[in-house]
Amino acid sequence: MAYWLMKSEPDELSIKDLARLKEARWDGVRNYQARNFLRAMAVGDEFFFYHSSCPEPGIAGIARISAAAYPDPTALDPQSHYFDAKANEVKNPWSAVDVTHVETFSKVLSLGYLKQQANLAELPLVQKGSRLSVMPVTAEQWAAILALR
Secondary structure, three states, rough: EEEEEEEEEOOOOOHHHHHHHHHHEEOOOHHHHHHHHHHHOOOOOEEEEEEEOOOOOEEEEEEEEEEEEEOHHHHHHHOOOOOOOOOEEEEEEEEEEEEEEEEEEEEEHHHHHHHHHHHHOOOOHHHOOOOOOOOOOOHHHHHHHOOOO
């Protein structure tokens, strides 16, 4: 099993939304490196659900990959914010995965707090200039973050 961190704006999909829905599609990733990470995910992999672009950015909980990567249908939908005019049914460069809720943390682990943890210095999230919405997390980093809850 691999571990990941994935970012979502809470007004689009929050950990509470996912808890209520039980399962949702994770779509709209429009960075090739982040897309490649989505494609590397396997059913059963877990990820930290990170709330971004909000008053309190941070890790809000844990979710699990329930369906491996498949073509992102939002790329083909002209009404979608994530529409890609170059994509078509035959050649869609973007991927989505399905995810299920595992756990909502009692408090959000803020980005500032995570940056203070010496054992997380190599976590891509806390690196200067790291803006990816999907990133790998090592087993050691996973355990260190779990210990902070």
